[in-house]
Amino acid sequence: MLPMVDLKIQYQKLKKEIDKDILNALTNTQFILGPNVSDFENEAASYLGVKHAISVANGTEALHLALLAAGIGSGDEVITSAFTFIATAEAINYTGAKVKFADIDDKTFNLKVSEVEKCINKKTKAILAVHLFGQPADIDKLQQLCDKYNLILIEDAAQSFGASINNQQTGSLSLAGCFSFFPSKNLGCYGDGGMVTTNDNDIAKSIKSLRNHGSSERYHHHKIGYNSRLDELQAVILRIKLKYIDRYNANRRRVAKIYTENLKDVVITPFEDNLGTHVYHQYTILSDNRDLIAKALNKNQISSAIYYPIPLHKQDVYQNEFKDLILKSTESVAKKCISLPIFPELKDEQIYKVINTIKSIF
Ligand SMILES: Cc1ncc(COP(=O)(O)O)c(C=O)c1O
Incomplete structure (x- = not known):
């Protein structure tokens, strides 16, 4: 996997x-x-x-x-x-x-x-x-x-x-x-x-x-x-x-660039607002079909994760305080987000396996 x-x-x-x-x-x-x-x-x-x-x-x-x-x-x-x-x-x-x-900005x-x-x-x-x-x-x-x-x-x-x-x-x-x-x-x-x-x-x-x-x-x-x-x-x-953090982050950005170039027509890829340099701790896309994506990835021995499935104001622990709070963008993003494997040592063949698996659904 x-x-x-x-x-x-x-x-x-x-x-x-x-x-x-x-x-x-x-x-x-x-x-x-x-x-x-x-x-x-x-x-x-x-x-x-x-x-x-x-x-x-x-x-x-x-x-x-x-x-x-x-x-x-x-x-x-x-x-x-x-x-x-x-x-x-x-x-x-x-x-x-x-x-x-x-509430958050639904792009960044x-x-x-x-x-x-x-x-x-x-x-x-x-x-x-x-x-x-x-x-x-x-x-x-x-x-x-x-x-x-x-x-x-x-x-x-x-x-x-x-x-x-x-x-x-x-x-x-x-x-x-x-x-x-x-x-x-x-x-x-x-x-x-x-x-x-x-x-x-x-x-x-x-x-x-x-x-x-x-x-x-x-x-x-x-x-x-x-x-x-x-x-x-x-x-x-x-x-x-x-000593290696700059190299690690540059590699993460490289992986993200390949993902974005190849996936931007089928899902919403991460938005870089040019305010600064994104170091892609996570590569998180948005899609109305995220369950299908997760299922296809899993079937092809590829992990994925939902960061974060339940926004904090919807967590049990905060229900007394925030039951009636509505955060439109936060809630919408939490319903559509899915994160793909990303780490500095990810190889091209692995990156393209993820890309091709997602593309094959659409
Ligand atoms: C955004 C954010 N804040 C705080 C923490 C807490 O860090 P730790 O797990 O080291 O306590 C984490 C990570 O786990 C995090 O992702």
């Missing part, structure tokens, strides 16, 4: 480097906040063009701690998308703030700025913009809204490591950028991992303390914090993969 993402090929290619560096880290035994963690943070900050990169346990924690450090809490409202992984909204709930879902799948503006009221404190599937959100316009209404902008860059707008990296375009290193992400480790990026010294200081039990000096605790550190072995993997 052709998988959505094949991590085995990538490991085989990096095996020598990874095995050697993991062995060194095992021999060194500095497993918590060790040298690879700080080296990775410096290397990631330099790659992303930010003053601070603070690694944490996972992407959900990156969002949670960034919101806390930005002063978000009970009584506040944070506007975000309902077409994303639930962690984006959960993190807002963890702080005690209320989630406000705004990212927040639609005019819809965001409709959600702003006296309680609104922040906008949490997701760069969904690797395509940068309209950060300039969202920042203009934030300036107009005195709001904080935070990026969920979990799916967009290496994506950029005018050569500036996603995650560096707001008060704080939040990354996930879940194994299947564009930059993924071999377990859970995450990171917050910021140019603000106070936010950086606060996150460093929050991730480590509210302490900046051992056994001195000035607030209730968390155990939310990236572990040394994951940092080893990330340092190695960071």
Whole structure:
């Protein structure tokens, strides 16, 4: 079966480097906040063009701690998308703030700025913009809204490591950028991992303390914090993969280009809005015939996935709050979307097998 993402090929290619560096880290035994963690943070900050990169346990924690450090809490409202992984909204709930879902643009799948503006009221404190599937959100316009209404902008860059707008990296375009290193992400480790990026010294200081039990000096605790550190072995993997991220993203874009050239007449292919560089964490098409497509792909030993079948405001957990909320574009996209296999090592014959299988239906 052709998988959505094949991590085995990538490991085989990096095996020598990874095995050697993991062995060194095992021999060194500095497993918590060790040298690879700080080296990775410096290397990631330099790659992303930010003053601070603070690694944490996972992407959900990156969002949670960034919101806390930005002063978000009970009584506040944070506007975000309902077409994303639930962690984006959960993190807002963890702080005690209320989630406000705004509709998306049905072409880019990212927040639609005019819809965001409709959600702003006296309680609104922040906008949490997701760069969904690797395509940068309209950060300039969202920042203009934030300036107009005195709001904080935070990026969920979990799916967009290496994506950029005018050569500036996603995650560096707001008060704080939040990354996930879940194994299947564009930059993924071999377990859970995450990171917050910021140019603000106070936010950086606060996150460093929050991730480590509210302490900046051992056994001195000035607030209730968390155990939310990236572990040394994951940092080893990330340092190695960071060296290849541009190549990986270029290959993803190559695969996407071939898909789009060949599928644009039979389905709605991803729209690139030229605001920035899309890094295709997912290649997601829209079709009224998505069930037929999924069935044909499966029959031909090709995986596919629906990201996301149920928008967040329709999830059971949010029914008390959002039963009557209608988000037209979000709901329409969720009914038609289907994602195809995409990873840097995908071979031409595999790409064309996917294309020909889909074309054979129409
Ligand atoms: C958009 C988005 N936000 C947040 C997360 C949460 O990241 P993690 O799984 O590392 O906690 C993910 C990925 O899983 C994601 O895709």
